[in-house]
Amino acid sequence: MRVVLIGYGPSSVAAAIALRAFDSDAYTTILTREDRPAHRRPGVALALGSPETNELDIADASFESLEEKGIQIITKATVISGDPKSNTLTYLDSSGQKSEIEYDYLVIGTGGTPTIPMIPGNDLKGVHTIQTIEDTITVGKELEDITDVVIIGAGFSGLEMAEKFHKLGKHTHMVVRSRLMRRQLEESMSNELLHRIPRGLHVHCGVSPKAILGEDCVKAVQVDGDEIPADLVLFMTGVRPNVTLAKNLGVKIGSLGGIVVDEQMRTSIDNIFAVGDCIEMLDNLTGKPILMPIGSTAARSGRQAGIAIAGSKKIYSDVALRLQYDRLFNTDVVCVGHSSVTAENLGLKTNVLLHQDSHEHTHVALVTDGDGYLIGGQVISSRLGAQIGYQILERIQERAKLDESPLLDSRHKQLQELMDHILGPIQ
Numbered sequence: 031m032r033v034v035l036i037g038y039g040p041s042s043v044a045a046a047i048a049l050r051a052f053d054s055d056a057y058t059t060i061l062t063r064e065d066r067p068a069h070r071r072p073g074v075a076l077a078l079g080s081p082e083t084n085e086l087d088i089a090d091a092s093f094e095s096l097e098e099k100g101i102q103i104i105t106k107a108t109v110i111s112g113d114p115k116s117n118t119l120t121y122l123d124s125s126g127q128k129s130e131i132e133y134d135y136l137v138i139g140t141g142g143t144p145t146i147p148m149i150p151g152n153d154l155k156g157v158h159t160i161q162t163i164e165d166t167i168t169v170g171k172e173l174e175d176i177t178d179v180v181i182i183g184a185g186f187s188g189l190e191m192a193e194k195f196h197k198l199g200k201h202t203h204m205v206v207r208s209r210l211m212r213r214q215l216e217e218s219m220s221n222e223l224l225h226r227i228p229r230g231l232h233v234h235c236g237v238s239p240k241a242i243l244g245e246d247c248v249k250a251v252q253v254d255g256d257e258i259p260a261d262l263v264l265f266m267t268g269v270r271p272n273v274t275l276a277k278n279l280g281v282k283i284g285s286l287g288g289i290v291v292d293e294q295m296r297t298s299i300d301n302i303f304a305v306g307d308c309i310e311m312l313d314n315l316t317g318k319p320i321l322m323p324i325g326s327t328a329a330r331s332g333r334q335a336g337i338a339i340a341g342s343k344k345i346y347s348d349v350a351l352r353l354q355y356d357r358l359f360n361t362d363v364v365c366v367g368h369s370s371v372t373a374e375n376l377g378l379k380t381n382v383l384l385h386q387d388s389h390e391h392t393h394v395a396l397v398t399d400g401d402g403y404l405i406g407g408q409v410i411s412s413r414l415g416a417q418i419g420y421q422i423l424e425r426i427q428e429r430a431k432l433d434e435s436p437l438l439d440s441r442h443k444q445l446q447e448l449m450d451h452i453l454g455p456i457q
């Protein structure tokens with residue numbers, strides 16, 4: 031059996047590893063247009079300060095580690111078309127020549143494409159998005175000439191970039207359409223995060239960019255009634271599924287713009303699977319399609335596809351369960367499962383419980399559905415984010431009601447004692 035995977039991101043890599051773990055005879059080839067080992071995207075912000083990336087230890091799945099598992103990688107290979115009747119892909123190889131490769135099973139893991147709003151000046155020199163490490167290296171090498179930075183969008187990666195520019199001494203502004211992390215955080219949690227942003231990093235909430243101003247190079251960003259000086263503008267406004275190739279293959283695309291897959295990640299064509307940011311996942315509670323372009327779900331969708339191709343019927347229930355952790359502004363920020371925004375978008379009724387522990391500088395929001403089951407939670411904490419986040423995750427997976435399985439009372443006190451014992455009280 032020959033399995034070809036397009037893409038060297040977490041989704042395809044997880045698919046290849048799971049496949050080989052369950053079927054060590056599967057002839058497994060990854061095609062990627064990149065020429066460097068797959069790297070952790072959360073690490074790309076580091077490349078801003080150290081654009082010579084050799085010293086950054088952010089490679090995730092190196093060529094060697096995959097080759098040891100019997101996975102072949104063809105780099106600098108851009109797949110340009112495919113024929114599902116003959117099960118053949120055509121790609122441009124490293125010398126620009128057309129080559130063909132046949133498959134019994136194909137996995138599409140082509141990721142997402144950054145979105146830039148259609149506003150005047152969005153193509154000026156100095157306007158960037160960050161999707162690959164090359165993008166960050168490009169910006170990193172221009173840093174010396176940059177004083178004023180405007181970041182548009184306030185999800186995890188936008189905030190990461192803003193923190194990094196601020197630490198590098200740049201005058202940094204964030205332009206945020208509504209509030210910080212509107213989809214992931216309840217409003218009070220957003221406000222709490224806003225309070226933890228250091229002075230000197232300016233956040234403009236509730237405004238949208240109207241135009242990027244400048245002749246050849248960017249000079250300012252025009253927002254409602256104001257102009258913010260800028261030598262560099264970074265759009266961190268999310269990604270849309272990259273489905274160019276899927277369309278060429280005739281695979282069904284859904285109403286959200288992603289590749290339609292079933293619970294096994296199988297597309298509308300029987301021997302073609304799709305994984306990661308390019309798909310519409312099925313929400314684990316409602317079964318409705320959702321877009322969730324994050325690395326952890328990408329990897330889980332890959333694992334699901336890999337075992338399905340190897341012949342397993344197992345369906346993992348956690349493929350689309352959000353689990354995001356980041357450390358921003360000396361604060362743990364954790365989002366698990368649904369927020370009230372994402373749940374209500376799917377037609378679920380929600381109730382939100384807020385907890386606050388000022389001794390621990392910890393704020394927790396717990397989201398339950400109409401029947402009282404925990405479906406999500408968020409933590410903003412100086413140091414307890416991972417531990418509490420993990421407790422929330424466990425209870426969501428157990429389908430727990432909070433009165434049956436309390437979260438923050440006795441366990442939290444024990445946790446606090448333990449942390450105090452290990453680390454000493456928080457100053």
Ligand SMILES: Cc1cc2nc3c(=O)[nH]c(=O)nc-3n(C[C@H](O)[C@H](O)[C@H](O)COP(=O)(O)OP(=O)(O)OC[C@H]3O[C@@H](n4cnc5c(N)ncnc54)[C@H](O)[C@@H]3O)c2cc1C
Nearest residue numbers: 037038039040041063071072109141306307323324325326
């Ligand atoms: C700056 C930044 C920070 C992030 N931080 C986090 C984080 O902290 N936590 C988190 O969970 N997620 C994070 N993410 C999101 C995460 O990186 C993505 O969700 C994840 O990489 C998606 O994996 P993927 O395998 O679907 O696609 P990608 O990782 O985007 O990989 C797509 C692959 O497909 C290849 N490809 C595409 N088209 C072709 C073609 N025609 N021919 C050949 N190859 C092709 C590309 O070269 C690439 O190798 C971040 C993203 C960014 C940009």
